Amino acid sequence: MEEIIEEIKALPLSKNIHPDVNILKSIYRKSLEDSESFWRKIAEDLFWYEKNGPVYEPKETPPYAYWFKQWKTNLSYNALDRHIENWRKNKVAYYWESESGERRTLTYYDLCKEVNRFAYVLKNLGIKKGDRVTIYMPMIPELPIAMLATVRLGAIHSVVFSGFAAHALADRINDCQSKIVITTDGAFRRGRLIDTKGIVDDALNHTKSIEKVLVIKRAGNDVNIMEDRDYWYHELVPSTNPYIEPERVEGIHPSFILYTSGTTGKPKGITHGTGGYMVWAYFTLKTVFGADDKDIFWCTADIGWITGHTYVVYGPLLMGLTSIIYEGAPDYPRPDRWWSIIEDYGVTIFYTSPTAIRMHMKYGEEWIKRHDLSSLRVLGSVGEPINPEVWNWYYKYIGQERTPIVDTWWQTETGGIMISPQPGLALVPLKPGSATLPLPGVDADVFREDGTPAKPGEKGYLVIKKPWPGCLITIWGDNDRFVNSYYRRFPGVYYTGDFAVRDNDGYFWLLGRADEILKVAGHRIGTAELEAAFLSHKAVAEAAVIGKSDPVKMQVPVAFIVLRPGYEPSPQLRMELTKYIKETIGPIATPQTIYFVEKLPKTRSGKIMRRILIAIVENKNIGDITTIEDETSIEEAKRAYEELKTMLS
Ligand code: PRX
Numbered sequence: 001m002e003e004i005i006e007e008i009k010a011l012p013l014s015k016n017i018h019p020d021v022n023i024l025k026s027i028y029r030k031s032l033e034d035s036e037s038f039w040r041k042i043a044e045d046l047f048w049y050e051k052n053g054p055v056y057e058p059k060e061t062p063p064y065a066y067w068f069k070q071w072k073t074n075l076s077y078n079a080l081d082r083h084i085e086n087w088r089k090n091k092v093a094y095y096w097e098s099e100s101g102e103r104r105t106l107t108y109y110d111l112c113k114e115v116n117r118f119a120y121v122l123k124n125l126g127i128k129k130g131d132r133v134t135i136y137m138p139m140i141p142e143l144p145i146a147m148l149a150t151v152r153l154g155a156i157h158s159v160v161f162s163g164f165a166a167h168a169l170a171d172r173i174n175d176c177q178s179k180i181v182i183t184t185d186g187a188f189r190r191g192r193l194i195d196t197k198g199i200v201d202d203a204l205n206h207t208k209s210i211e212k213v214l215v216i217k218r219a220g221n222d223v224n225i226m227e228d229r230d231y232w233y234h235e236l237v238p239s240t241n242p243y244i245e246p247e248r249v250e251g252i253h254p255s256f257i258l259y260t261s262g263t264t265g266k267p268k269g270i271t272h273g274t275g276g277y278m279v280w281a282y283f284t285l286k287t288v289f290g291a292d293d294k295d296i297f298w299c300t301a302d303i304g305w306i307t308g309h310t311y312v313v314y315g316p317l318l319m320g321l322t323s324i325i326y327e328g329a330p331d332y333p334r335p336d337r338w339w340s341i342i343e344d345y346g347v348t349i350f351y352t353s354p355t356a357i358r359m360h361m362k363y364g365e366e367w368i369k370r371h372d373l374s375s376l377r378v379l380g381s382v383g384e385p386i387n388p389e390v391w392n393w394y395y396k397y398i399g400q401e402r403t404p405i406v407d408t409w410w411q412t413e414t415g416g417i418m419i420s421p422q423p424g425l426a427l428v429p430l431k432p433g434s435a436t437l438p439l440p441g442v443d444a445d446v447f448r449e450d451g452t453p454a455k456p457g458e459k460g461y462l463v464i465k466k467p468w469p470g471c472l473i474t475i476w477g478d479n480d481r482f483v484n485s486y487y488r489r490f491p492g493v494y495y496t497g498d499f500a501v502r503d504n505d506g507y508f509w510l511l512g513r514a515d516e517i518l519k520v521a522g523h524r525i526g527t528a529e530l531e532a533a534f535l536s537h538k539a540v541a542e543a544a545v546i547g548k549s550d551p552v553k554m555q556v557p558v559a560f561i562v563l564r565p566g567y568e569p570s571p572q573l574r575m576e577l578t579k580y581i582k583e584t585i586g587p588i589a590t591p592q593t594i595y596f597v598e599k600l601p602k603t604r605s606g607k608i609m610r611r612i613l614i615a616i617v618e619n620k621n622i623g624d625i626t627t628i629e630d631e632t633s634i635e636e637a638k639r640a641y642e643e644l645k646t647m648l649s
Pocket of ligand 1: 260307382409413435496522
């Protein structure tokens with residue numbers, strides 16, 4: 001990769017453009033004009049068993065390209081074995097810290113041995129290439145170990161965020177028909193014990209595919225062990241260090257499924273390949289953060305989300321970095337927990353979400369000032385738009401006006417960062433609130449409703465016009481949904497579902513979702529998924545869920561509910577429904593408010609007019625209502641809102 005950068009830097013630069021913008025634009029052009037040689041050179045940094053055929057092969061149907069189709073590799077080999085063959089063998093891969101302060105340090109060699117031992121256990125339990133393995137675990141080192149062991153065997157992991165409830169876990173198991181679940185006895189969050197194994201047991205009452213459950217001892221709580229189904233990991237793991245030959249998989253072999261919200265009630269099993277994803281995770285971490293062997297990298301995301309997959313597990317390990325895994329809540333037991341971790345380990349690159357930054361803004365700067373944060377050299381933001389006020393606070397208090405902030409736009413589907421400053425290549429002038437320019441290989445544009453390109457300053461839909469290596473390969477088990485979700489709206493072009501605008505310098509400003517997906521504390525929650533959960537409760541006849549702006553979490557879910565005959569609105573029922581949602585989807589989906597109404601505003605064709613509900617809760621003008629079926633329903637919703645406001649005040 002260095003070779004490409006050097007080549008470009010040697011080119012004469014155009015006048016009147018910032019030199020770093022110049023460099024970035026030249027690399028960008030090269031990557032789009034000659035994808036084949038560009039990505040081949042990047043791929044050379046990684047290990048491949050076979051390199052047959054092209055890197056980039058056009059395909060007639062979405063996603064319109066195969067990446068490394070006939071090349072063979074293994075993600076776990078690249079993340080581990082490759083490093084233990086050189087001086088990185090005894091380099092620290094992970095510093096792990098638990099909420100209660102326990103610490104573990106794993107070198108690349110340690111991690112490699114652990115992964116082999118884990119892979120040995122999985123293999124003995126019958127896991128082989130192509131099998132699906134569901135992983136439902138807190139942030140302990142065994143989580144990345146289980147993921148790496150799975151891909152070592154060529155099996156496909158589906159990590160389910162450990163904050164999801166039993167019902168949501170069961171749906172995700174059923175969708176991909178996994179054979180095994182890996183979990184822990186329990187987990188800790190804010191000092192509380194969470195019964196992860198109990199949640200798995202509940203979920204398994206609603207699944208048929210699971211043959212075995214592998215349980216890792218973490219919390220020491222009593223759990224139910226079902227004979228011939230449940231196995232303690234420590235009873236199966238060998239005391240020796242077996243070597244498990246990595247499965248040589250094709251570049252397009254699925255490496256993992258990660259469920260995310262779409263616009264229907266059913267979550268989408270975003271499926272990533274191996275070769276393209278691997279190159280993308282490696283390349284984006286290098287270009288965006290400019291990370292190297294001197295760095296201590298800390299991405300605070302839970303591994304249960306894509307940010308954790310790519311920037312806690314695969315990216316850092318592929319690059320041979322040292323990174324931090326912290327198990328607990330950011331403000332536990334005190335609001336300066338994160339700052340003390342940065343100080344203790346000398347973190348140099350820190351990557352988090354605007355929601356977390358806003359939470360710390362609320363706690364105030366005193367907590368930060370107690371710590372020496374001078375080791376930091378790059379700060380990152382991900383998951384939601386970062387408004388200039390938050391950007392400036394992050395820059396001033398955490399970055400101490402020294403470090404650049406990389407505002408990174410991307411999605412579960414894109415595998416890694418797509419639009420962001422790229423100090424690893426060249427640092428363009430930053431503008432607070434803008435993710436700046438697309439990465440090499442990302443042919444981003446803003447389209448109008450009719451598919452024509454928007455002018456600078458004109459808001460439209462963000463699209464990606466060319467295939468890039470990190471793109472999802474399908475939605476597990478539903479290729480039609482994959483095509484319809486991403487490639488139908490603007491034929492042949494990847495539709496992101498986000499609004500954006502480009503300014504006169506070509507910088508991108510991301511303006512939030514254009515569909516009915518919420519961003520709650522950076523997590524993606526589909527309103528349709530929540531509505532389906534409400535509708536499965538016996539008291540609910542109709543449900544409409546919308547996102548209300550929130551000063552910390554960006555959005556919170558708010559529900560308008562029509563009850564079935566025989567049920568009366570009451571504070572008890574409201575509490576019961578709230579609890580029901582927590583138990584069905586998980587605490588992250590907890591509605592902030594539930595309004596009971598007698599009817600919902602709908603169009604003549606029966607579609608719920610969420611715009612009206614949003615206007616009501618945001619106290620905004622309702623706007624165009626010419627398509628509404630029954631105008632009294634607006635009054636109805638307004639009345640319910642006013643009533644509840646009075647009741648709550
Ligand atoms: O709306 C965009 C928002 O998060 C969505 C993707 O969510 P998810 O798949 O959960 O992945 C989150 C982590 C990559 C996008 O469609 N989003 C993500 N990053 C940004 C952002 N919005 C604005 N600025 C960002 N930097």
